[in-house]
Amino acid sequence: xxxxxxxxxxxxxxxxxxxxxxxxxxxxxxxxxxxxxxxxxxxxxxxxxxxxxxxxxxxxxxxxxxxxxxxxxxxxxxxxxxxxxxxxxx
Amino acid sequence: xxxxxxxxxxxxxxxxxxxxxxxxxxxxxxxxxxxxxxxxxxxxxxxxxxxxxxxxxxxxxxxxxxxxxxxxxxxxxxxxxxxxxxxxxxxxxxxxxxxxxxxxxxxxxxxxxxxxxxxxxxxxxxxxxxxxxxxx
Numbered sequence: 001x002x003x004x005x006x007x008x009x010x011x012x013x014x015x016x017x018x019x020x021x022x023x024x025x026x027x028x029x030x031x032x033x034x035x036x037x038x039x040x041x042x043x044x045x046x047x048x049x050x051x052x053x054x055x056x057x058x059x060x061x062x063x064x065x066x067x068x069x070x071x072x073x074x075x076x077x078x079x080x081x082x083x084x085x086x087x088x089x090x
Numbered sequence: 091x092x093x094x095x096x097x098x099x100x101x102x103x104x105x106x107x108x109x110x111x112x113x114x115x116x117x118x119x120x121x122x123x124x125x126x127x128x129x130x131x132x133x134x135x136x137x138x139x140x141x142x143x144x145x146x147x148x149x150x151x152x153x154x155x156x157x158x159x160x161x162x163x164x165x166x167x168x169x170x171x172x173x174x175x176x177x178x179x180x181x182x183x184x185x186x187x188x189x190x191x192x193x194x195x196x197x198x199x200x201x202x203x204x205x206x207x208x209x210x211x212x213x214x215x216x217x218x219x220x221x222x223x224x225x226x
Contacts, residue, residue: 010187055185057147064147084154085187087115087133087167088144090179 001026003075005035006082014039023081028058029071031081046083047071057084091219092192092208094118094127094166095226101130103204106170106196109135113143113170114196119157120165127165127192135169142181143169166208168194176205178216186211192219 005023007015015021021039025031036043046053051070058065059082065073075081098118106114115135118127131153136146157163167188171179176195178186186193189212197205210217 008187010189055187057150059147059151062151064151066147082151084147084150086144086147086185087117087150087187088137088142088185089169089182090142 001075001077003031003077003079003081005031006080008083008085010085011042011045011083014042014045025075027071028060028065028069028073028075028081031075032071055086057086058082059084091222092127092166092194093125093222093224096223097226098127098130098166099206099221099223102168102194102196103206105132106172106198106204109170110198111140111172112138113140113172115143115145115167115169117153117164118166118168119160119162122161122163125165129160129162140172164188164191166194167191168196170196170198172198174199176207178209178211183211183214183216186214189213194221 001024002022004020006020023031023034025034032043032046046056052058060073060075061079113135116132119129119131120126134146134149135143137144176197193209193211195207208219208221210219
């Protein structure tokens with residue numbers, strides 16, 4: 001089950017500069033674990049205390065995963081996962 | 091240093107004034123590698139709050155996709171402070187996720203004189219930079 005993951009500029013230090021990498025899994029959590037195996041350090045930038053970090057937005061096929069189960073969101077072979085830094089502040 | 095056309099500065103200030111007392115936010119896209127802001131994009135403040143802003147996640151994806159398709163990057167990310175000075179708050183710093191962007195703050199706390207300043211925010215470190223406005 002391979003998906004394509006788009007990596008934002010700020011996280012590309014973990015992927016050797018690659019904009020897009022491939023990962024495996026049936027849920028977003030599994031995809032992130034697989035990313036971590038190949039690109040150490042990414043998981044800590046995405047997940048905090050078992051949930052998605054508020055500093056990032058993650059989309060599966062353009063759908064914000066906050067509305068489709070968060071880390072439990074299902075992914076299928078060929079899906080596109082997009083990570084963007086959340087733009088927010090006070 | 092941020093070099094920016096006057097009409098773009100005016101557009102940010104107008105947006106900030108219009109949404110006052112809520113914070114206004116948006117992006118100015120520019121060609122990749124140019125460091126030149128060109129395409130003004132007002133964003134919805136999903137928080138509609140006088141003390142917080144957040145790009146709507148769905149709108150942000152659409153806008154970021156559009157920039158990708160045009161070979162553009164977010165050269166400027168702006169938002170307003172409506173009761174405090176134009177300096178990044180602690181929350182601004184913790185969220186700052188675009189190390190190559192110029193973070194522009196517009197303060198509308200004074201009803202007549204606005205304050206506009208620009209910063210780089212990289213790894214939690216804020217560096218103010220001069221703003222050079224060019225006549226458009």
